[in-house]
Amino acid sequence: MDKQRAQLLLKAYLAGTCTPEEKALLESWYQKTEGKELPVITQQKWDNQLEEIWAGLPVHQESRKFWQSSYFAAAAIILLCLITGLYFFSAKNTVPSKTNQLTVNDIPPGSNKAILTLADGSRITLSGTSQDKIVTENGIIISRTTDGQLIYRISTDNNEHRTPGYNSVETPVGGSYMIILPDSTKVWLNAASMLKYPLQFLDQRRVELKGEAYFEVAKNKKKPFIVYTPTQQVSVLGTHFNINSYTNEPDVQTTLLEGSVVVNVLNQQSTTTESVTLKPGQQSRLQAGKLTVGMVDINKSEAWKNDFFVFKDADIQTVMRAVERWYNVEVVYQGAPPKRSFSGEIYRNINLKEFLAILDFNNVHFHINGKKIWVTP
Numbered sequence: 001m002d003k004q005r006a007q008l009l010l011k012a013y014l015a016g017t018c019t020p021e022e023k024a025l026l027e028s029w030y031q032k033t034e035g036k037e038l039p040v041i042t043q044q045k046w047d048n049q050l051e052e053i054w055a056g057l058p059v060h061q062e063s064r065k066f067w068q069s070s071y072f073a074a075a076a077i078i079l080l081c082l083i084t085g086l087y088f089f090s091a092k093n094t095v096p097s098k099t100n101q102l103t104v105n106d107i108p109p110g111s112n113k114a115i116l117t118l119a120d121g122s123r124i125t126l127s128g129t130s131q132d133k134i135v136t137e138n139g140i141i142i143s144r145t146t147d148g149q150l151i152y153r154i155s156t157d158n159n160e161h162r163t164p165g166y167n168s169v170e171t172p173v174g175g176s177y178m179i180i181l182p183d184s185t186k187v188w189l190n191a192a193s194m195l196k197y198p199l200q201f202l203d204q205r206r207v208e209l210k211g212e213a214y215f216e217v218a219k220n221k222k223k224p225f226i227v228y229t230p231t232q233q234v235s236v237l238g239t240h241f242n243i244n245s246y247t248n249e250p251d252v253q254t255t256l257l258e259g260s261v262v263v264n265v266l267n268q269q270s271t272t273t274e275s276v277t278l279k280p281g282q283q284s285r286l287q288a289g290k291l292t293v294g295m296v297d298i299n300k301s302e303a304w305k306n307d308f309f310v311f312k313d314a315d316i317q318t319v320m321r322a323v324e325r326w327y328n329v330e331v332v333y334q335g336a337p338p339k340r341s342f343s344g345e346i347y348r349n350i351n352l353k354e355f356l357a358i359l360d361f362n363n364v365h366f367h368i369n370g371k372k373i374w375v376t377p
Contacts, residue, residue, distance in 0.1 A: 112148025
């Protein structure tokens, strides 16, 4: 990206003449970088400081005064992004769309919501911003916080009669939730997922997962932590890892960020069990009963719990499956799905129209009709 082209795009933003696609792209990228909305910058301020910003990028990056100004930071960050060609979101071999085919319809992003099922079968809706103790069950106090956490802690009443029992948390399409188990293990549950676990961990710490979850397992060498999915089990002592076991995805992915895990294939048609031990940075993929292991970008696997989508060379079907789960919509393709390869990061807490505007910028077109998204090349 040369200086003249960068100036034109930046001036379009400052003058308020950016297209919806360009504006959504810049806003989403800046939200990721600065954690806040793009600041308002006047044309006069830009005219006075454009040359200083351009000249300052290579040599003034340590200037405290320069970077403390929010509008300088915004312009410089965007400019640097353009110069180096590191668009926040990009598609390979595409031409920018000339027209935006999004309708005025819009759909909000997912949020913290789930259903808690207690040992006696009663169901409790977890949503909103309430903070309270839900119940004390079998010597365990269960409470929820305002920021979408379900916390289990052992009661100080040691005389309470305790019987075995299981709880489960199920997130709907368009929901997510965090759970702190009685052993202090933290679990982030993604949309359209379910975690089943005992109220008390005895010899083993065993849980069952459907969908996707990120685990930060509390260390306990005497009690291994085992995660069962319909097709595999993952055994750990204390570690950080992510499991994606959605049934509509082509494979089950287990990604290790810290520690060590053993992944075992559950194959009812064979007496042999295939297993691999993962090291940090490795990911196992289970497809048709076969395990493969490779190195991956671990940030991609934990991004969703930090409110970001991350795609790397993903086809449109992969991207839109994530959209379906988070925005609670149905995707319909008109003709063959567009052959595009997408890479980049998008903030998860933006409305659907803003999300699709970023994809539309890369020459994929959408029409929103109620809870359906029509996709055309």
